Structure formats: C-alpha cells, structure tokens
Amino acid sequence: MSFGWEGKLVRLVPLDERHFDNALRWINDSEITAWLLVGDYPTTRIAEREWFDGASKSSESNIIFAIETLDGRHVGMSGIHQLDRGNGTAVTGSFIGNPQDWGKGFGTDAALTRARYCFEVLGLRLLMTSFLEGNERSMRMSTRVGFREIGRWPKKYWKRGQFRDEILLALDRDSFFAQHG
Numbered sequence: 173m174s175f176g177w178e179g180k181l182v183r184l185v186p187l188d189e190r191h192f193d194n195a196l197r198w199i200n201d202s203e204i205t206a207w208l209l210v211g212d213y214p215t216t217r218i219a220e221r222e223w224f225d226g227a228s229k230s231s232e233s234n235i236i237f238a239i240e241t242l243d244g245r246h247v248g249m250s251g252i253h254q255l256d257r258g259n260g261t262a263v264t265g266s267f268i269g270n271p272q273d274w275g276k277g278f279g280t281d282a283a284l285t286r287a288r289y290c291f292e293v294l295g296l297r298l299l300m301t302s303f304l305e306g307n308e309r310s311m312r313m314s315t316r317v318g319f320r321e322i323g324r325w326p327k328k329y330w331k332r333g334q335f336r337d338e339i340l341l342a343l344d345r346d347s348f349f350a351q352h353g
Contacts, residue, residue: 179285184237187228191238194246196220198269207307239282247273250282260297283317291345305337318351319343
C-alpha cells in the first residue's frame, strides 16, 4: 500500500478493518498493556468494536493511525488526541503491539512521522505526551524524537501493583525541526 504518512521504517495509515483483530488481541495481552493506561480489564469483541468504529471515523479532536511496516504489516497504533487547532496543541501516544517488534525502531519512526505530520500538515506548534514511571522504552523513544520532560504527576496511576508517577513531556515545532530538519 502506498497511502498514509511514510517514515523510514513505518507508515501511518487510517484504521481499516484489517487492523481490528490485532487491536483486540493487543488490548487483551497483559505484556503489551503493562505500561498502558488501558488493558487491566478484559475487553470484549463488542467493546473493542465500539471503540474501533469510533476511532475509525474522522474527528476534529482525535486522529488514530495504524502503524504498518513499509511492506504493510500492522505493528502498532498511534494517536493524536485533544487536538486543539486554535492553540496549536495536541496530546500524542503510540504503542507497538508485538513484543517481537519492540526495540526495532518502529515506535521511534512512528513518533517522528507523527510529529512531522502534526507540525507540517496540521500546523501545530506543541505536542505533549506522557508515560508511566519506569517505562524506559518510552523514555528513550521520546528523547530520540526530541520530547523533553516538563513535569510529573506524583503517584497518579495505580498500575500493576503500585502507584506510579505520570511523566509529562513536550515537543515544540522549532526544537523538532532544529533536531530533525
């Protein structure tokens, strides 16, 4: 497929029916959701269908992409949330679904491609993201893209046996282009 927003390793494409079964499997896999704010309750096919159908529709405030390798293999999901065109801001996030695909650069490339889309196509000026304390893969990926820590919500979320800080990060347009051209 040659549509979507292409990076060096992945392409961000609109959600399609072919992505549904992976989405359902990943949301119910405790290894995959260990660092996400979802996934601690079983998600039925009906509930995931409802979410998926909503996420698949155009929205002024949320854009959800499937992450595919350049040869079309679905490896994850990436979102732009709380899109505020008036103020030029959005909250972003991604995950790579299969542990076998972790550490291969797909997440970093997806985040770079998503940032470029946000700044060049949507005309945004500031992206925000966050992750749970202890999620070292997200910290490394965010730093490579150019996000900088701007604060923390101490012990905000209960996840897998303990309260964890939410680490808050931001990336502005000028810093992104200074680093990535």
